[in-house]
Amino acid sequence: MNTSQRQSMDDGLSYHADPGATPHDLMNEATEWLQYARGLNGLLADLIHESDAMDCQRVALGMEAIGALMRMGIHCMAQAHVRMCWGQAG
Template sequence: MNMTMRRPDPTECEHLHALCESHECERSSHDLLNEATEWLQYARGVTTLLADLIHEADSVEPRDMALSLEAIAAMTRLGVQRVGQAHAQWQWDRAAA
């Protein structure tokens, strides 16, 4: 089995980025932690899928592997970013109380 992946359309990436940034309005720390969990679960799922594909593949294209790892890194970065935002929001809420 040859592992090939589709290169994402730039408009899809722009849409995803706009969707993520459109939530920059006032969100609770709870909302931010839920979003962080969601992004980290996506990253975990893609990592598991990629590992399964690699185990079953006859050959792996380095370029496709690099794109996949970059996608995992981006999802992980978004999750960690949301955790940081949640922590900051929690501190603000605590200081205001």
């Protein structure tokens, strides 16, 4: 992940946006975060389907991780949108 400009998120997560990153770079990074979330979601679904007894605490942790990855992807996408708008205005 790019690091330079720290931006705080609601639940204590932070995202470090590179001030020099292009909207294209940020869109690629957003896609990467969302693919991680998708992969974790698939893994969690498979584990639930194959399990006789579910560990609710671990399922909850997995779901929280998916949410965090999705928030990171959404934040990257928002940054890309802002930078595209700035580029068009300038």
